[in-house]
Amino acid sequence: MGITASYTRIQCRRVHVRFRKCSKQAIFMREWSPHSEEKISILADYLAAFARASKRAVNRVYIDSFAGETINILKTTGEQFPGSFESALAVEPPFTSMLIFEKHRGRAASLRDLASKHPGQRISVIEGNCNEQMAINLQNVPKKAPVFAFLDPDGTELEFRTIQLLADHKRGSGKPKIEMWILLSTSGLVRMLGGNRNEAERQGHPDRVARLYGAWGPWLDVWEARLTNRVSPSEARQAYLLLYMDRLIGLGYKHLLARPIKNSHSELYVMVFASDHPVGESIMRWAQEKDRVVHRNPTPSLFEFPESRPEYEDIHTGWREEFPIALSEWIEYEWQD
Numbered sequence: 001m002g003i004t005a006s007y008t009r010i011q012c013r014r015v016h017v018r019f020r021k022c023s024k025q026a027i028f029m030r031e032w033s034p035h036s037e038e039k040i041s042i043l044a045d046y047l048a049a050f051a052r053a054s055k056r057a058v059n060r061v062y063i064d065s066f067a068g069e070t071i072n073i074l075k076t077t078g079e080q081f082p083g084s085f086e087s088a089l090a091v092e093p094p095f096t097s098m099l100i101f102e103k104h105r106g107r108a109a110s111l112r113d114l115a116s117k118h119p120g121q122r123i124s125v126i127e128g129n130c131n132e133q134m135a136i137n138l139q140n141v142p143k144k145a146p147v148f149a150f151l152d153p154d155g156t157e158l159e160f161r162t163i164q165l166l167a168d169h170k171r172g173s174g175k176p177k178i179e180m181w182i183l184l185s186t187s188g189l190v191r192m193l194g195g196n197r198n199e200a201e202r203q204g205h206p207d208r209v210a211r212l213y214g215a216w217g218p219w220l221d222v223w224e225a226r227l228t229n230r231v232s233p234s235e236a237r238q239a240y241l242l243l244y245m246d247r248l249i250g251l252g253y254k255h256l257l258a259r260p261i262k263n264s265h266s267e268l269y270v271m272v273f274a275s276d277h278p279v280g281e282s283i284m285r286w287a288q289e290k291d292r293v294v295h296r297n298p299t300p301s302l303f304e305f306p307e308s309r310p311e312y313e314d315i316h317t318g319w320r321e322e323f324p325i326a327l328s329e330w331i332e333y334e335w336q337d
């Protein structure tokens with residue numbers, strides 16, 4: 001059906017949060033494991049190429065739904081690295097407008113402060129829940145403009161209604177839909193839908209997962225099969241990803257890429273790229289495949305070497321036929337708010 005879907009393997013580590021003393025002020029900064037720096041460096045490469053490829057457009061728009069900190073610290077080396085918003089500010093030609101969402105008040109204030117240093121760009125920093133604030137703020141995004149959205153939650157905070165709004169925004173304009181790069185916490189899904197159904201239900205996890213997919217149905221079958229040991233944890237994890245990709249295909253996206261991010265033991269999350277544009281796909285494939293130094297150890301960069309290009313394989317085509325159990329149809333989630 002003309003969908004391209006592929007999968008990359010790569011090593012990475014855990015995330016920590018800590019207070020640090022910086023000059024005379026105590027500043028809240030998050031310490032990140034090397035996989036986060038690597039994720040941001042892929043994003044920065046992609047955004048730079050996206051800006052060049054769309055330089056003739058009157059407007060170029062960047063949306064960051066989970067913008068985070070303005071100061072990021074790499075846990076292994078103690079060095080700073082730019083966050084997603086800062087990476088987007090660095091591209092040439094610059095984005096003409098940006099929508100930056102952040103729920104945490106202090107972080108939103110820092111993001112606003114950074115935005116004020118770029119008076120030439122139309123930047124809106126929205127403090128609040130991006131799932132609730134997206135509809136109203138999207139109204140200002142021109143439908144003919146190339147738009148890239150980075151959706152980088154900590155866990156399962158990203159709701160599918162937000163993805164639907166983004167996918168629908170330019171529908172009917174004759175232009176490709178908004179491109180997205182989405183963090184899907186596959187390990188979080190396996191953990192939330194753990195081996196104890198009652199406990200998962202008590203904590204409201206099934207509803208949270210339904211909001212993430214925007215639907216009930218096949219993921220419940222996978223969970224049931226996992227509870228009764230008919231599929232392994234890794235089969236379940238991969239199915240959760242492939243079902244998410246199915247949902248994006250259901251929105252009409254033509255090109256999908258998926259890149260698992262692992263720590264030294266197992267997969268943490270998968271970055272899922274969705275685009276209508278073959279050029280977008282080839283740029284993201286290039287960014288994902290590029291050799292990169294990953295600062296896994298506290299050694300100076302001089303002694304670290306780029307890691308070899310990650311292995312790719314097609315995992316999406318025909319996966320349902322090979323999956324050990326039959327999967328039911330999607331039942332759309334009924335949004336109440």
Ligand SMILES: C[S@@+](CC[C@H](N)C(=O)[O-])C[C@H]1O[C@@H](n2cnc3c(N)ncnc32)[C@H](O)[C@@H]1O
Pocket residue numbers: 040065066067068069072082083084085101102103104107128129130131152153154157
């Ligand atoms: C993984 S961090 C983002 C990292 C950031 N993109 C970067 O590159 O440094 C996720 C951020 O999303 C924020 N957040 C969580 N839920 C949110 C929501 N519903 N809407 C907006 N921001 C949210 C958190 O406060 C956190 O700062």
